[in-house]
Amino acid sequence: MAPSYKLTYFATKGWAEPIRFLFSYGDLDFEDVRIQHDQWLALKDQAPFGVLPMLEHEGRKAGQSVAISRYVAKKVQLAGKDDWEDLEIDAVVDSIKDGCLKISAIRAESDEEKRKAIKNNIVKEVFPNMLKCLERLTQENNGYLVLGRLTWADLYFVSLSDHLDIIAEYKVLKDYPNLEALKRNVLALSGIKKWVEKRPETSF
């Protein structure tokens, strides 16, 4: 039987990887559809809000990576136990997303010199500010980002962290021992380990 979840994204990790991590953690079977940019042009009008990733489930479609991640997190019991816990998780996730979104300014700049300056600012200012804050949280929360236990915020962060390494051109977590340990622990979770071993190799 085909999986009941179909996730469509480009042939990269990108904003779909947190969702793929969540499905894999919970051992929920999903169809991992990877399209080329020229296929996207034909599909764009069918996607809610014209963005990928897109989730299809029981004949319904939804877009937006964080929204889909939160939905899957509830299915695999990595959400909060009450509304305030959900608020705390959501706040960490949105802070990580805000930091990662700044990366897109690099691509948006066509002037080579300016692009270098933006990238330099992101690597030297944006990343350290974000990581210092996350390192402190992880230290205060029993090795996790929030609530003293594993939540989807941890999977969200670890699934995107390779991308930070690529932008910075070095292992950005090396100065943050608590975040490094968190990454190791998440990657050692049985469902995640299996996923990382079997996922298609892509450079970003």
Added chain:
Amino acid sequence: MAPSYKLTYFATKGWAEPIRFLFSYGDLDFEDVRIQHDQWLALKDQAPFGVLPMLEHEGRKAGQSVAISRYVAKKVQLAGKDDWEDLEIDAVVDSIKDGCLKISAIRAESDEEKRKAIKNNIVKEVFPNMLKCLERLTQENNGYLVLGRLTWADLYFVSLSDHLDIIAEYKVLKDYPNLEALKRNVLALSGIKKWVEKRPETSF
């Protein structure tokens, strides 16, 4: 008795206004703390993730505007009735937030000519793309953005729409009759009407 919710932000509408709308809609009393930028420097270390708005409730603190909005939305019965409904609302809200976030690129550019070009692109491309999509949704959803009924996505959008007008220097909704009607309807809700009448006048 002091209100049990304390919301801290700058003396503007900005990212706090959706939260103020939600409290007001549900007639939940909240302390509306507005600080100056020099006060923020002293407060920054106490705020989770070093960002405003910040919500304090029962001795706990949380940051991030969308996360706080979602939390308050649940309290005032403007969230979804199941996980998929929440996903649909979240996706609309994140799309609006992504569009509005692009505005910050205007402030980030110091060169006057380049700033004009960025602003022009936002007004001529980013806003119309976003509003065309939201107009279609509102047409398909019984005059609301999603689920065919009032949700916190509607309050989120309307509370931020003044800001779009300011950036564009004209009433951006005038070409989108369904969105204009949505705005009128939200502003006519009793709690929102009272709030808009009593809120401090600020230019943005």
